[in-house]
Amino acid sequence: MSDKLISSSPTPNRLKGDGILILVTLIAAVGWLFSKxxxxxxxxxxxxxxxxxxxxxxxxxxxxxxxxxxxxEQWIISIKTGLLFGVALLLWVQGLLHSEQVGEASFIMSLVVILIPVVGRIVYGDRISKQVLLPLAMAVGGLGLLTLGDDIQLEKSHIYLLTAAVIFALQFVMTSRHVANIPAIPLTAIQLTTVGIIGCTVAIIAALYHRETLTFDWGLHAWGWILVCALLTSLVRFSLQIYAMKFTTATNAGMILVLEPVWTTLLGVVVLNEVMQLNQWAGCALIFAAIVVFQLIRMRKWS
Structure with missing residues (x-):
């Protein structure tokens, strides 16, 4: 098999990589709560x-x-993909800000996995398997269930998050196509710094537009959350994820990373006492099933 995905006795390194990735999904889930x-x-x-x-x-x-x-050239490519990363994160944070359930929001963002081949097809003309249509249809059905209420409509948070997911997918496709020869951690450093510059610039422009006084006097709690999110859910999370990828395969990592919205939803219910309606649970379940089916199709294709 080209992708050593199926093994009767996983190697210690493989188990090590899988264990680290599970930790990464937990950190990512906690990051949603910290960000909220x-x-x-x-x-x-x-x-x-x-x-x-x-x-x-x-x-x-x-x-x-x-x-x-x-x-x-490597710097230019890193900055370009960082710009896309920044736009996606600014949309994501607006979606999170207006979202009532972090679990629902995380499941919508998890659609990035399915959107990647679709965006690749649109932007670069990459061949897309007809088998992807099944998980894509399931994902659309899941989104439909999430929008069910007194009347069927997309909420503001849904629009922000879906747009962010599309741009995240575009950023991933561009990164994977153009930066194969750029070391992962330096690339991440440039992208995160670019995002930081964009975010701070937009924050200043927004303050000037609304004629607000520029102030950083938010209190110790605010700065504590900023530091925790910066160091734990950004730096540590992505560093561990990159490190773990050395010991496992891309498809195996994808299957494990699917756990992120599951942990996020459970933490939202247990820690934040969030209450989700039956249609929301059904929508999240269908999106989760879509991603699992998509990953299984990839595993079968690459085996």
Whole structure:
């Protein structure tokens, strides 16, 4: 098999990689809760800007030598993909800000996995398997169930999150196509720093537009959340994810990362006492099933 996915006795390194990725999904799920809490104290654009800037600068200092070896073209590509990353995160944080359930929001964002081949087809003309149509239809059905209420309509949070998911997919497709020869951690440092600069710039423009006084006097709680999100859910999470990928396969990692919205939903119910309606549970379940089916199709294709 080209992708060593099926094995009767997983190697210790494979188990190590899987264990780290499960930890990554838990950190990511906790990150949704932390971000929701931070938005109670910090304006959304400042939150994304400062969180990403801190993570990017710290990571950049760690891999300073590697950054200096990058070519001009590698820097340009890294910044371009960072710009897309920034736009997607600014939309994501608006969606989270207006969302009543972090679990529902995380399931909508998990659609990035299915959107990637669709975006690849639209932008680069990549061949898309007809088998992808099944999970795509299931995902659309799941979104339909999420919008059911007194009347069927997309909420503001849904629109922000869906748009963010499409741009995240575009960013992923561009990154995978153009930056195969760029070291992963220096690339991440540049992208996060770019996001930070974009977020802070948009925050300043928004403050000037609304004639608000620029202030960072949000209190210790706010800065605590910013630092925790920057260091734990950005720097540590992505560093662990990159490290774990050395010990496992892409398809296996994809199956494990599907756990993120599941943990997020459970934490939202247990920690935040969120109450989801039956149609929302059904919608999340259908989206989860769509992603699992999609991953299984990839495994079968690459085996």
């Amino acid at each position: 809490a931070a938005l109670e104290y910090v304006p959304s654009f400042w939150f994304i800007g400062l969180r990403s800037l801190i993570a990017g600068v710290v990571l950049g200092l760690i891999v300073n030598r590697s950054l200096r070896t990058l070519t001009r």
